[in-house]
Amino acid sequence: MTLQSRGRWITASGLLFLAAVYVRAIWFTPVERLQGGAQKIFYLHAPAAWSTLLAMGLVGVASILYLLMKDERFDRFAAASAEVGTAFACVMLTTGPLWAKPIWGTWWTWDARLTLTLFLFFLFIGYQLLRGAIAEPGTRARFSAVLGIFGMVLVPFIHLSVYLFRTLHPQPIVLKPSAPSLPDSMLLTLLLSFLAFTMLYVGFVTQRYALGGAQSHVG
Amino acid sequence: MWADGTPPTGGYAIAAYLLTAIILLTYSFLLFRRGSKAP
Numbered sequence: 001m002t003l004q005s006r007g008r009w010i011t012a013s014g015l016l017f018l019a020a021v022y023v024r025a026i027w028f029t030p031v032e033r034l035q036g037g038a039q040k041i042f043y044l045h046a047p048a049a050w051s052t053l054l055a056m057g058l059v060g061v062a063s064i065l066y067l068l069m070k071d072e073r074f075d076r077f078a079a080a081s082a083e084v085g086t087a088f089a090c091v092m093l094t095t096g097p098l099w100a101k102p103i104w105g106t107w108w109t110w111d112a113r114l115t116l117t118l119f120l121f122f123l124f125i126g127y128q129l130l131r132g133a134i135a136e137p138g139t140r141a142r143f144s145a146v147l148g149i150f151g152m153v154l155v156p157f158i159h160l161s162v163y164l165f166r167t168l169h170p171q172p173i174v175l176k177p178s179a180p181s182l183p184d185s186m187l188l189t190l191l192l193s194f195l196a197f198t199m200l201y202v203g204f205v206t207q208r209y210a211l212g213g214a215q216s217h218v219g
Numbered sequence: 220m221w222a223d224g225t226p227p228t229g230g231y232a233i234a235a236y237l238l239t240a241i242i243l244l245t246y247s248f249l250l251f252r253r254g255s256k257a258p
Contacts, residue, residue: 015244036227037227091239
């Protein structure tokens with residue numbers, strides 16, 4: 001089985017798994033009393049944010065490895081992860097305001113978490129524009145690796161921004177030092193959604209990486 | 220408020236679930252098509 005078809009299988013499994021998460025989240029997970037149905041956006045928003053931060057974190061790791069070893073495969077992985085991260089960032093930035101409007105009374109507010117997240121989205125876009133603007137592969141890989149490392153540095157700031165700054169955004173529910181503050185039925189739905197989004201990340205990146213390989217052999 | 224006291228905010232959830240599905244399915248389709256056209 002080629003890498004491309006392996007990626008397709010993982011993606012298809014991830015999509016089916018996400019469909020099952022939809023069913024569980026909508027019909028078999030209790031409605032939160034204070035927020036009503038809008039709270040169910042949580043089961044998509046938090047995993048999308050996880051995949052986005054994972055994507056940029058791995059862009060940074062692959063960029064460091066590229067600069068150390070000059071292995072073209074790390075650059076190709078970073079490019080794949082950045083593109084996939086942009087897709088997940090779109091989900092995060094779409095679901096976030098849809099949850100904020102009924103709960104905070106506003107679609108958007110310029111607080112630390114939201115502003116840093118938007119900045120991360122612009123970094124994803126900038127990373128891809130930079131790659132598109134440089135024709136020479138070595139220079140392209142080196143310049144984009146530096147930008148990728150800057151993106152990775154932003155990741156812990158985004159995660160910790162709710163502790164470092166005064167913000168409307170809630171603090172982490174699961175990824176925190178103490179036990180998750182969520183009833184078991186909601187926690188299970190959330191963890192299944194994290195798994196579905198992670199599968200999709202792996203499937204997308206595998207496909208995109210294989211595609212990058214095919215293009216570089218032609219170029 | 221609904222009769223059980225929860226606020227009627229389900230419309231926002233429906234919009235979020237639909238848009239998420241559209242974004243992820245579109246990206247899946249684009250990757251699939253690019254992969255099929257690749258040499």
